[in-house]
Amino acid sequence: MATSPRTRLDPDARRAQLVELGRRMLSTRPLDTVAIDEIAAEAGISRGLLFHYFPTKRDYHLAVARAAAQDLLRRTDPDPSLDALSQLRASVEAFVDYVSENRDPYTAFIRGAAGGDPEARAVGDATREAFTQRVLARMGADRPSPRLRVAVRGWVAFTEEVTVDRMAGEALDRDELVALIVEALVTLVRMGGGELPGPA
Amino acid sequence: MATSPRTRLDPDARRAQLVELGRRMLSTRPLDTVAIDEIAAEAGISRGLLFHYFPTKRDYHLAVARAAAQDLLRRTDPDPSLDALSQLRASVEAFVDYVSENRDPYTAFIRGAAGGDPEARAVGDATREAFTQRVLARMGADRPSPRLRVAVRGWVAFTEEVTVDRMAGEALDRDELVALIVEALVTLVRMGGGELPGPA
Numbered sequence: 001m002a003t004s005p006r007t008r009l010d011p012d013a014r015r016a017q018l019v020e021l022g023r024r025m026l027s028t029r030p031l032d033t034v035a036i037d038e039i040a041a042e043a044g045i046s047r048g049l050l051f052h053y054f055p056t057k058r059d060y061h062l063a064v065a066r067a068a069a070q071d072l073l074r075r076t077d078p079d080p081s082l083d084a085l086s087q088l089r090a091s092v093e094a095f096v097d098y099v100s101e102n103r104d105p106y107t108a109f110i111r112g113a114a115g116g117d118p119e120a121r122a123v124g125d126a127t128r129e130a131f132t133q134r135v136l137a138r139m140g141a142d143r144p145s146p147r148l149r150v151a152v153r154g155w156v157a158f159t160e161e162v163t164v165d166r167m168a169g170e171a172l173d174r175d176e177l178v179a180l181i182v183e184a185l186v187t188l189v190r191m192g193g194g195e196l197p198g199p200a
Numbered sequence: 201m202a203t204s205p206r207t208r209l210d211p212d213a214r215r216a217q218l219v220e221l222g223r224r225m226l227s228t229r230p231l232d233t234v235a236i237d238e239i240a241a242e243a244g245i246s247r248g249l250l251f252h253y254f255p256t257k258r259d260y261h262l263a264v265a266r267a268a269a270q271d272l273l274r275r276t277d278p279d280p281s282l283d284a285l286s287q288l289r290a291s292v293e294a295f296v297d298y299v300s301e302n303r304d305p306y307t308a309f310i311r312g313a314a315g316g317d318p319e320a321r322a323v324g325d326a327t328r329e330a331f332t333q334r335v336l337a338r339m340g341a342d343r344p345s346p347r348l349r350v351a352v353r354g355w356v357a358f359t360e361e362v363t364v365d366r367m368a369g370e371a372l373d374r375d376e377l378v379a380l381i382v383e384a385l386v387t388l389v390r391m392g393g394g395e396l397p398g399p400a
Contacts, residue, residue: 154358161357162350
């Protein structure tokens with residue numbers, strides 16, 4: 001990732017470099033305390049060039065949040081050759097592992113991308129909704145009842161919370177946590193009037 | 201709330217006035233776009249006096265977030281004369297009603313008080329943990345298993361999500377939502393190996 005001041009990158013690569021750098025820097029410090037100058041210096045580019053890509057600090061922060069969300073969704077996309085329950089278990093395992101390895105960026109950008117900023121808040125909402133739709137699609141629930149959709153959406157937040165909270169303290173081990181999350185889904189889907197297809 | 205520039209308030213009243221003002225202003229706008237000057241002008245005090253109470257913008261934001269969290273916990277504190285399940289239902293009703301009436305401040309300060317700021321993130325975490333401990337206490341679970349504690353903590357996030365998401369769109373009505381949240385708790389507590397005492 002280290003780039004000398006003279007390295008020339010094409011625009012997409014430069015943008016990706018800046019976003020990745022932001023994910024690392026901003027995950028441990030509030031955005032308010034990070035100067036644009038510092039980011040530019042770290043990337044080995046001028047302040048002007050950074051503003052060419054991201055006109056404001058907020059634009060930059062939003063780009064970092066969106067990239068983090070896309071990365072998470074990609075890494076947790078389940079193997080479609082498995083049955084629905086196995087896909088969901090694999091996806092939960094990938095989620096727990098991802099968050100364990102990226103706790104600070106995760107809490108900073110996906111979960112916590114809020115403050116009073118509606119666009120940042122929308123990144124977190126869209127990510128939770130994408131997970132919700134993915135679960136409903138894997139269940140074959142094309143037209144879920146409002147109750148089922150709400151139950152699954154709530155489960156996504158349940159999953160996020162127990163995974164993040166787990167890292168903070170006293171806890172279940174990774175496999176106990178995955179088992180609890182999968183059981184919670186089975187239970188909440190049933191409560192919502194749906195069913196999770198298991199192995200044939 | 202409108203205060204003429206010459207009104208003298210004692211320090212606690214002034215602090216409370218500034219915090220309440222912040223809750224209203226910052227709930228609809230990102231913190232970055234709100235100038236300290238603007239807040240001071242709105243309160244009818246000098247910029248210097250505002251900095252006397254809150255040395256930085258971030259201190260001010262944290263004070264607003266903490267006050268919002270305390271207010272929420274106070275309003276959802278259940279009546280101890282009821283049985284455990286009725287207390288929890290009353291508490292869920294109060295939570296749903298509070299968030300319905302205060303969606304923007306709620307999402308801005310309690311749920312979303314994160315960004316990359318560890319202290320702001322701690323406000324949201326402490327609030328969710330306070331709800332978790334309250335539920336466990338009402339269940340009489342003095343020494344909950346890790347599995348039960350995690351299940352209840354996850355339910356707190358479930359509740360938060362379905363209440364906030366509900367406001368955004370297609371949905372259950374208030375009583376259906378309360379019923380779903382209470383059922384989810386009963387179900388998740390059982391899954392966690394606990395039990396919710398119902399009416400005698």
